[in-house]
Structure formats: structure tokens, C-alpha cells
Amino acid sequence: MPARSLRQRLILGAGLWLALALGVGGVVLGLAFRDAAEHGFHERLDAYLRALSAVVEINADGSVAVGKPVGDPRFEQAYSGWYWQVSDGAEVRARSRSLWDFALPVGGPVAAGQMHARRDTGPRGESLAVVERDLLFPDGIRPLHLSVAANRREVEAEVARFDLLLALALGGLGLGLIIAIALQVGYGLRPLARLTGELEEVRVSGGRIGEAYPGEVAPLVLAMNQVLDHDARLIERARAHVGNLAHGLKTPLAVLEAELASPSPDHGVLGDQLDRLNRLVDIHLGRARAEAVSAEPARAKVAVGEVANDIAAALRKIYAERGLSLSVDCAPGARFPGNGDDLAEILGNLMDNACKWASSQVRITADTVSLTVEDDGPGLTPAQAETATRRGLRLDESAPGSGLGLAIVADLAGMMGLDVRFGRSDLGGLCVRVAFPAARLPPT
Incomplete structure (x- = not known):
């Protein structure tokens, strides 16, 4: 199942x-309006109840009379839903014309001066809101129970109308906001759409991505341009390597062709040219390895001592007839920022070169920031050391006596971001120090 697009994610989340x-x-809002409508409804009922209390009178013969209408014409319309009633607890003494011959149920006694609200059923089965109080006259035998009731349909209809309007308003607002969010998301993601188009153009025609992008996208564009520049450099270097290799192979191949075509080929010349071909292949394979390393992801660090001891053991056998002394002194925390193959190629070339030129002693040391390979051979002059530190050299440009290994190490270390220094060892010969990233060596 394909992943949702950023546009869908943003709109769905916001929605x-x-x-x-x-x-x-x-x-x-609905609950607040209902509470306000209920409160207003009961306030009107309370007002009518107080008005009824003001106009109720007891005649000399003990009958109850209501001096004037309570104040709402609906009390005069039969079964209008608005009712009032006066009773003495035993019988109804007076009632509104709207009740006709129906008597409202009488609630329990109410404390003097207090009002009580409750719900009941009206003459037509409707739900009524009832407010009531007891009224005691000075010459009365028992208190009069006054009730005012109204159909709750009115307040329910008012609340329903408000809920409908609120739903329509919020629905319209929500729809408008969703449209606004969709437009905003589209506008915000427009740089990504432009970036997609530029990437397609880069894929077809090459080049780089433009840098006029918002701050949030700019780091991504910068990283992409760095990758494109890196790839372009790798391609350019690969072309240069191929060109250099092709140029370097022409002469020895021409000599081989000429010698093989002669009646009596000179085997010495053939051997020299084959050796030259092997040397050319070795140097370009080393540089190709360096190019590959620069494109590889970071790996876990490797213990320098283990790799150095393995290489030293092999070199002792190779140079056993010369009686060389190979000493390895690596700190336990000395770790190389790469994989074992990278370290083996760097150390192998340096140690092999040291063994070739050493008189009797080769020393390998390492700590947490660098590794060093020294010998007691003739070493390099300052000019030769300066030449050896230049990266990307072809074999035929290397200083005499430096060997293939130093050129390969210089290229490989350069691709990995390592700092390589060539100098004079206290043993008398060459000293090569390789500093790990973030470490800077003092001048030698």
C-alpha cells in the first residue's frame, strides 16, 4: 500500500x-445556550408566580379571588400550554382559563418565602416546567399553594433552532477552514513540487539544483547539491583515471607490440614493460579504491593494534632474509575511523614501503588520534615529502624512491578525510603520520 502524500497527511491531520x-x-456552546435558555424560561415563570402572588386575595366569605390577569394572554387560551393554579392542598380554589377543568398536580409543601421548581405532565400529556410556592394570609387557616406552569416545548424548540444554526455555522466554518488549509498546504508544498521538477531536469540534463528555496527546504537542497557535486567529482576523477591509464598504457603496449613483432624479442625489454603495466594497474586500482571509499557510509571504528600485528606478522615472513625488526606499539584505545579493509590497505602500503627502504628497523605506533609508521632508511628530502603529500598524483609523477604505496595512501587518506604528514623519523628514515578526523597534527 503506497504511503500517503505529505499533502494528504497535512490536510488529514489538520482536518x-x-x-x-x-x-x-x-x-x-450548545450546552451554554441550553443553560441560558432554561434559566431565562424559569425566570419568566418566577416572574409570573410573583405576579400571581400579588393579585391573589381572600374574600370575606373565605373564597379566593384573583384581582386581575397575571399578564400573559396565553393564560386565557384553553390548553395553550401556560397555566396557573391556586389550591389549599385539599381542593383547587382558582385556576387559569387555559386549564379549563384540569387540575395541576400539587407538589409537597414549600418553605415560607421560597420557590420550588419541578417538572410535571400537562392536560394534554405535554411536559411542563412548574414553579410553585406557599402563600399564608394573616387570617387564613391553611396556606395557599400557588403554581405556574408552562410547556417546555417552547424552550426545547428554541434550543433546537440554536443547535441547527450552530451546526450549520460550524459546518460552514469547518468547510471553509479545510479549503483554506488545503490552499495553504498547497502553497507551502510548492517549493517541493519545484524541487521535484528540478531533480527531474538534473536527472535528464545534469547540473545542480537552484538555491532559491525557503529555509526549511534549503538544507535538503544543499545536501542534494553536495551529493551531486560529489558524484560529479567522482565521475570526473574516474574519467581522469581512465584517461591517465589509457595514456600510460599506450607506450608500454606499443613497445610490447614492437618487440613481439621483431624476429628476436628482447625478453628484458618485455619484462620491464610488463612490470610497468603491473605498476600502472596497481596505482590506478588503489586510486579507484580511494574513490569508492569516499562514497561509502561511515562504519564502526577498528582497533589499529590488531590489524597492525597481522600485517607485521606477514611482513616478517616476507622480509625474513633481511632480519628486519618490526615493532608494533598501539594504545588499547587506538581505533581507526573506518573498516578493516581501509585500515589494512593504508597500513599495508606504509609498512611494506617502510620494509623496502629500512636498513634494519621499522616501528609502528598508534594512539587515539593518529598512527605512525617509521623506518631507519634513507627517508625523503623536503621536496620529495612535499611531492608525496600532493593527492591525485600519477605514478610517473611520484618522487624517486617513494614507491607506489605512498601515492596510494595519499589518495586513499584524502578521500577518507585523514590528514597525512611525511617527515623525518628519529630512527633516521621516513616518518609517516596519519591523523584521524577531528585530529590535527603539529607541523613536522
Whole structure:
């Protein structure tokens, strides 16, 4: 199943939060309006109850009379939904014309001066909100129970209308905000769409990506351009290597062709040219390895001592007839920032070169920031050391006596971001120090 696009993710996420916010807001507003409508409804009933209390009178014969209408014409319309009633607990003493011959149920006694609200059923089975109080006259035998009731349909209809309007308003607002979010997301992601187009153009025509991008996208564009530049450099170097190799092979191949075509080939010349061909292949394979290393991801660090001891053991056998002394002194925390193959290629070339030129002694040391290979051979002059530190040299440009290994190490270390220094050892010969990344060696 394909992953959702960023546009879908952003719009869906914003839509969910918006729906939640509007839903919660709608519920809160609806409850607040219902509470306000209920409160206003009961306030009107209380007002009518107080008005009824003001106009109720007891005649001399003990009958109850209501001096004037309570104040709402609906009390005069039969079964209008608005009712009032006066009773003494035993019988109804007076009632509104809207009740006709129906008597409202009488609630329990109410404390003097207090009002009580409850719900009941009206003459047509409707739900009524009832407020009531007890009224005691000075010459009365028992208190009069006054009730005012109204159909709750009115307040329910008012709340329903508000809920409908609120739902329509919030729905319209939510729809408008979703459209605005979609437009905003589209506008915000426009640089990515432009970046996609530029990447396609780079794929077809080459080149780099333009740098006029927002700050959030600029680091990505910078990283892509660095990758493109790196790839371009690798391609250019590969072309240069191929060109150099082809140029270097022409002469020995021509000599071989000429010698083989002669009646009596000179085997010495053939051997020299084959040796030259092997040397050319070795140097270019080393540089190709260096190019590959620069494109590889970072790896776990490798213990320098283990690799150095393995190489030293092999070199002792190779140079056993010369009686060379190979000493390895690596700190336990000396670790190379790469894989074992990279370290073996660097150390192998340096140690082999040292063994070739040493008189009797080769020393390998390493700590947490660098590794050093020294010998007691003739070493390099300052000019030769300066030449050896230049990266990307062809074999035929290397200083005499430096060997293939130093050129390969210089290229490989350069690709890996290592700092290589050539100098004079206290043993009398060459000293090569390779500093790990973030470490800087003092001048030698």
C-alpha cells in the first residue's frame, strides 16, 4: 500500500484536529445556550408566580379571588400550554382559563418565602416546567399553594433552532477552514513540487539544483547539491583515471607490440614493460579504491593494534632474509575511523614501503588520534615529502624512491578525510603520520 502524500497527511491531520475542536466548541456552546435558555424560561415563570402572588386575595366569605390577569394572554387560551393554579392542598380554589377543568398536580409543601421548581405532565400529556410556592394570609387557616406552569416545548424548540444554526455555522466554518488549509498546504508544498521538477531536469540534463528555496527546504537542497557535486567529482576523477591509464598504457603496449613483432624479442625489454603495466594497474586500482571509499557510509571504528600485528606478522615472513625488526606499539584505545579493509590497505602500503627502504628497523605506533609508521632508511628530502603529500598524483609523477604505496595512501587518506604528514623519523628514515578526523597534527 503506497504511503500517503505529505499533502494528504497535512490536510488529514489538520482536518481531524479541526473537527475535534469544532465538535468540542459546538457542544460547549450548545450546552451554554441550553443553560441560558432554561434559566431565562424559569425566570419568566418566577416572574409570573410573583405576579400571581400579588393579585391573589381572600374574600370575606373565605373564597379566593384573583384581582386581575397575571399578564400573559396565553393564560386565557384553553390548553395553550401556560397555566396557573391556586389550591389549599385539599381542593383547587382558582385556576387559569387555559386549564379549563384540569387540575395541576400539587407538589409537597414549600418553605415560607421560597420557590420550588419541578417538572410535571400537562392536560394534554405535554411536559411542563412548574414553579410553585406557599402563600399564608394573616387570617387564613391553611396556606395557599400557588403554581405556574408552562410547556417546555417552547424552550426545547428554541434550543433546537440554536443547535441547527450552530451546526450549520460550524459546518460552514469547518468547510471553509479545510479549503483554506488545503490552499495553504498547497502553497507551502510548492517549493517541493519545484524541487521535484528540478531533480527531474538534473536527472535528464545534469547540473545542480537552484538555491532559491525557503529555509526549511534549503538544507535538503544543499545536501542534494553536495551529493551531486560529489558524484560529479567522482565521475570526473574516474574519467581522469581512465584517461591517465589509457595514456600510460599506450607506450608500454606499443613497445610490447614492437618487440613481439621483431624476429628476436628482447625478453628484458618485455619484462620491464610488463612490470610497468603491473605498476600502472596497481596505482590506478588503489586510486579507484580511494574513490569508492569516499562514497561509502561511515562504519564502526577498528582497533589499529590488531590489524597492525597481522600485517607485521606477514611482513616478517616476507622480509625474513633481511632480519628486519618490526615493532608494533598501539594504545588499547587506538581505533581507526573506518573498516578493516581501509585500515589494512593504508597500513599495508606504509609498512611494506617502510620494509623496502629500512636498513634494519621499522616501528609502528598508534594512539587515539593518529598512527605512525617509521623506518631507519634513507627517508625523503623536503621536496620529495612535499611531492608525496600532493593527492591525485600519477605514478610517473611520484618522487624517486617513494614507491607506489605512498601515492596510494595519499589518495586513499584524502578521500577518507585523514590528514597525512611525511617527515623525518628519529630512527633516521621516513616518518609517516596519519591523523584521524577531528585530529590535527603539529607541523613536522
